[in-house]
Amino acid sequence: MKNEGKKETEQAKELDKIEIREEKGKEKLFEVDRRSVYKCVQCGTCRSVCPVFDVVGWESANTRGRMLIIKSLLEGTLPSEDVLPSLTSCTTCGICAAKCPAGANPPEIVEAARAQLVKCGITTEAQEKLKSAVMTYGNSLGETENRKHWLSKIERSQLPEKSDYVYFVGCFDSYRYPEFAKKTFKILQRYGVTLLPDEQCCASPLLRTGFREDAEKIMEHNLEQIIQVGAHTIITSCAGCYTTLKNNYPGEFRVISLPEFLAEHLDELKLKKLDLTVTYHDPCHLGRHNKIYDAPRKVIQAICTLKEMKNIKEDSRCCGGGGGVRMGYPDISLELARNRLKDIPEGVDYIVTSCPLCVRNLRDAGGDIEVIDIIELVAMAME
Ligand code: SF4
Numbered sequence: 183m184k185n186e187g188k189k190e191t192e193q194a195k196e197l198d199k200i201e202i203r204e205e206k207g208k209e210k211l212f213e214v215d216r217r218s219v220y221k222c223v224q225c226g227t228c229r230s231v232c233p234v235f236d237v238v239g240w241e242s243a244n245t246r247g248r249m250l251i252i253k254s255l256l257e258g259t260l261p262s263e264d265v266l267p268s269l270t271s272c273t274t275c276g277i278c279a280a281k282c283p284a285g286a287n288p289p290e291i292v293e294a295a296r297a298q299l300v301k302c303g304i305t306t307e308a309q310e311k312l313k314s315a316v317m318t319y320g321n322s323l324g325e326t327e328n329r330k331h332w333l334s335k336i337e338r339s340q341l342p343e344k345s346d347y348v349y350f351v352g353c354f355d356s357y358r359y360p361e362f363a364k365k366t367f368k369i370l371q372r373y374g375v376t377l378l379p380d381e382q383c384c385a386s387p388l389l390r391t392g393f394r395e396d397a398e399k400i401m402e403h404n405l406e407q408i409i410q411v412g413a414h415t416i417i418t419s420c421a422g423c424y425t426t427l428k429n430n431y432p433g434e435f436r437v438i439s440l441p442e443f444l445a446e447h448l449d450e451l452k453l454k455k456l457d458l459t460v461t462y463h464d465p466c467h468l469g470r471h472n473k474i475y476d477a478p479r480k481v482i483q484a485i486c487t488l489k490e491m492k493n494i495k496e497d498s499r500c501c502g503g504g505g506g507v508r509m510g511y512p513d514i515s516l517e518l519a520r521n522r523l524k525d526i527p528e529g530v531d532y533i534v535t536s537c538p539l540c541v542r543n544l545r546d547a548g549g550d551i552e553v554i555d556i557i558e559l560v561a562m563a564m565e
């Protein structure tokens with residue numbers, strides 16, 4: 183133990199020397215937390231779990247390859263567009279971090295590296311398109327319709343201006359799955375939940391793809407709205423919104439995912455038992471990133487039989503929808519979803535998940551079993 187401590191101190195001193203040498207030289211073009219980067223000892227354990235590498239097979243698209251590229255940028259290689267395919271094809275699924283014996287957190291480092299590339303003006307067309315949609319229209323899908331179009335004018339005018347609880351709908355449920363939003367809000371209204379007067383994208387797509395300054399502006403806007411409403415609790419049914427509101431927003435409020443809220447109120451919901459067998463896909467940003475594994479399973483088991491898929495909880499395989507990959511590399515993204523569908527057990531009626539982006543990607547992969555959001559299963563049990 184004594185020797186390990188000494189080794190770490192020596193390594194830290196060496197790293198400080200590198201930084202000082204660079205400070206004295208020309209301005210740094212690329213900087214991320216190098217202590218995190220140097221945690222990667224290039225052992226290659228992550229090679230066998232990276233879902234993108236599994237599909238594309240490029241060395242530069244496995245976690246170790248991405249870490250090597252970031253290390254070389256830190257050590258003076260000039261940032262250029264050549265690194266984009268490697269650094270923008272990570273879905274930030276986090277399975278590499280969960281398996282890394284050295285405690286490295288590659289998706290966090292990849293996000294920081296993307297932010298540096300954005301600062302240098304090195305981005306893909308897909309990244310720019312995503313940023314422009316969020317900053318122009320307030321949503322990641324470039325939609326121009328009112329975000330609350332799924333409510334009637336009267337319903338909108340009756341929304342409480344103040345409440346302790348806010349339902350943060352998210353871009354996907356607002357525009358792609360308004361039926362999920364309606365069903366969710368119908369249940370939450372019983373508890374006095376309101377909506378933000380002018381909700382905008384949670385900023386997750388901007389943060390994951392490196393547009394940190396733009397993300398801050400949009401987070402500030404949503405934060406002001408939360409303060410205006412006076413809410414102490416935000417409920418959301420999107421895994422991306424959940425992790426962003428919980429881990430990236432400043433401010434003192436509780437963030438709770440829809441499965442957690444439903445699990446906490448199971449007795450009051452009076453759900454019927456249904457003669458169904460379903461399986462459950464853990465969204466990366468709800469499961470691995472935030473360890474919400476039990477709540478959705480508790481809700482499902484209160485309604486019907488749960489038959490687990492292969493690779494669950496910490497080992498869950500990514501649907502391919504996150505990290506800007508769905509937009510930037512649609513073919514890779516769909517291939518990841520198809521691979522995930524291979525984990526489904528025989529004899530299930532539905533694949534249930536709790537993230538609209540996972541619903542979308544898994545549906546687009548075209549399997550035989552219908553993919554539904556947990557709110558749809560709950561709504562069936564309330565009919
Ligand atoms: S990120 Fe972790 S698992 Fe992957 S090569 Fe580096 S040390 Fe090994």
Ligand code: SF4
Binds near residue numbers: 234271274276
């Ligand atoms: S976060 Fe997922 S996609 Fe990204 S490098 Fe790690 S395993 Fe691969």
